[in-house]
Amino acid sequence: MREIVIVGGGYAGFYTAWRLEKTLRRSEARVTVVDPRPYMTYQPFLPEVTAGSVEARHAAVSLRRHLRRTRLIAGSVTEIRNAGRTVTVRLANGADQRLRYDVLVVTAGAVTRTFPVPGxxxxxxxxxxxxxxxxxxxxxxxxxxxxxxxxxxxxxxxxxxxxxxxxxxxxxxxxxxxxxxxxxxxxxxxxxxxxxxxxxxxxxxxxxxxxxxxxxxxxxxxxxxxxxxxxxxxxxxxxxxxxxxxxxxxxxxxxxxxxxxxxxASNPVVHNHTDLPVDERGLLMVRPDLRVGTDSEPVPGVWAAGDDAAVPDLASPVPGAYTVPNAQHAVRQAKRLAKNIVASLRGGSLRHYRHSSLxxxxxxxxxxxxxxxxxxxxxxxxxxxxxxxxxxxxxxxxxxxxxxxxxxxxxxxxxxxxxxxxxxxxxxxAFVNGGEPDRSDASEAHPQPSRRPAVSSAPPNNRA
CATH class of the missing domain: 3.50.50.100 (FAD/NAD(P)-binding domain)
Incomplete structure (x- = not known):
């Protein structure tokens, strides 16, 4: 049984696993998705969630409900070592777990880019x-x-x-x-x-x-x-x-x-904690068929899509252009990626990703x-x-x-x-106060997030 490990359960990760479930035979491979959240966020609905036009739970798609044949691990990938064909996962209890893989799919997604602005x-x-x-x-x-x-x-x-x-x-x-x-x-x-x-x-x-x-x-x-x-x-x-x-x-x-x-900004795991090839922006170098690597040197068994992958845009008239990091591309890349993975496992031919913007x-x-x-x-x-x-x-x-x-x-x-x-x-x-007036209401109305430096792990010229 070959092991397929998908890092990230966002657009690209969810759709890749979903399509693999529909295509792979049960004896061909086992698919594992690693993500700290038990759901995929449909981010285009977030602005309407802020306005109350969409319920919060309706912008989240349960992984367990829709990925019935996929093993789900609730944790964050902290390191990818392709030399040993392993990923290290930090579980919710703080323990580290090492997973071996035959096929790796990196769809960790991007993180919010911040700068050291006081306050x-x-x-x-x-x-x-x-x-x-x-x-x-x-x-x-x-x-x-x-x-x-x-x-x-x-x-x-x-x-x-x-x-x-x-x-x-x-x-x-x-x-x-x-x-x-x-x-x-x-x-x-x-x-x-x-x-x-x-x-x-x-x-x-x-x-x-x-x-x-x-x-x-x-x-x-x-x-x-x-x-x-x-x-x-x-x-x-x-x-x-x-x-x-x-x-x-x-x-x-x-x-x-x-x-x-x-x-x-590029995901810190991709940018700082992997031996896979990345470009100057901290994005994984990806071939048109969505395999990680260059045209002359693909990395066997490793694939990537979504916001942390520099995917060549074959539909662009600009030479050397890359696909923009949005949901439209992530979903379509995932579907092509799943088809190419199945084709590679069965000895078939791979096809390039190409999509003209709608x-x-x-x-x-x-x-x-x-x-x-x-x-x-x-x-x-x-x-x-x-x-x-x-x-x-x-x-x-x-x-x-x-x-x-x-x-x-x-x-x-x-x-x-x-x-x-x-x-x-x-x-x-309410339980702790026992009905007594709480004099901290003003501060509780706008709770402060935990203190952390507002510094991105990515270079400032990273694409947005």
Whole structure:
């Protein structure tokens, strides 16, 4: 029995294992997926999770429910040593386990790219996992509850100030959806007005959404500013200590909610803890057939796909181009990768990965969106419908499609479910306090993450 080990259960890892289950005979190989989380996150739904338009669990696809013939190990891969055909896995209890493999698939995914900006590690929150999206939504709703009982002034202004750092798809979509949620919540808070809301989007480059054209990107900026937001282009975050935001353009303000979406960095395991070949950006060197290695020297039995792999883009007119790290490519790479693995096990021929982009689509809040395919640009409500239609078709399994559609249908009839569940992050507080008033409520409303240096393990020129 040959052992196939898949590092990572995200898009590429999940779809590779799913397709292998459907294709491999039971006696051909055993598939093992290693991931610390028991689910695959459908990241395009995270902005809508922050706005309450999609339930958090509906953006997560259970690995055990859908990978019935795959061995699942809950842990993080800390080292890959292809010389010994082993990976080291750190389990939840802290123990290390070594797995041997005949075939290795590296789909560890990217991590959030950070920089050593004072205060970011203590104040900011990312938008890459379901837990983060839920926390962002609940913190905004809790801030509204607290601001509604305060008189106009600096404290209320800080509670209702939201800052997003990063103008890529994740940042712009999350920003637009959260702005839409905040505007809708004002109807339930007559003591607050739209003038109390302060939404800031900070982008170091001269434009946002680099995947769309200049005119389309400018239209998005104009659309957000017409809704009362501030978009700071060619601007960097200099400091965020104690929630006091300092920008490179000289502007300063207090912000209770800071969301960091400034791109991706290569996974530290791939970049620092493997003997597999990586390029100058810390990405695995991958051939067009998705085998790790170069055209002249493939690494036997090792494959890679997704955000931590430098996959040649054969559909691009630019020589030497690589596929962009998005879900569209990760899913299709996984399907081709699974077919090539089966072909290699059975002595068949391998095929190159080639996929032409279907265009890009983004949500900018309820009823607002943008779509672009080559020179075709669609804006507003039709683009928003296209966004929802595409992603409800793309999310894996019919069970998840039906659940998401049911939430959207219910919201269309009754509106958003505006309930904060921030208290679930502190489930023992009521039990411990025994009904006594808790004087730490203000600090609990915006809990601080653990202190860690906001320094990426990847070089600063890593692609986002």
């Amino acid at each position: 970011v590690a203590e104040q900011a929150i990312g938008l890459k996992h379901v837990e983060e999206a839920v926390a962002i939504r609940d913190r905004l709703m809790t801030a509204f509850d607290q601001a509604g009982s305060l008189p106009p002034g600096p404290e209320r202004r800080k509670l209702l100030t939201v800052t997003f750092v990063g103008g890529g798809f994740s940042g712009v979509e999350g920003f637009g959806e959260l702005l839409s949620l905040a505007t809708a919540m004002l109807k339930s808070y007559p003591e607050l007005s739209v003038d109390d809301l302060q939404f800031h989007l900070v982008e170091a480059q001269g434009r946002i959404l680099p995947e769309v054209g200049n005119k389309a990107g400018a239209w998005v900026v104009d659309s957000l500013e017409r809704r009362g937001a501030r978009v700071h282009l060619n601007t960097q975050l200099m400091s965020a200590e104690h929630g006091h935001v300092v920008l490179s353009d000289g502007e300063e303000f207090d912000s209770a909610l800071i969301v960091w979406t400034a791109g991706n 265009g890009v689509v983004a949500t900018l809040g309820l009823g607002r969106g943008i779509f672009q395919y080559k020179r075709i640009v669609i804006k507003g409500f039709p683009a928003w419908l296209m966004h929802r239609g595409y992603h409800v078709l793309a999310v894996p399994t019919w069970e998840r499609k039906v659940r998401v559609l049911s939430v959207w249908f219910t919201a269309a009839l009754f509106g958003r479910d505006l309930v904060s569940l921030l208290s679930v992050q502190h489930p023992r507080k």
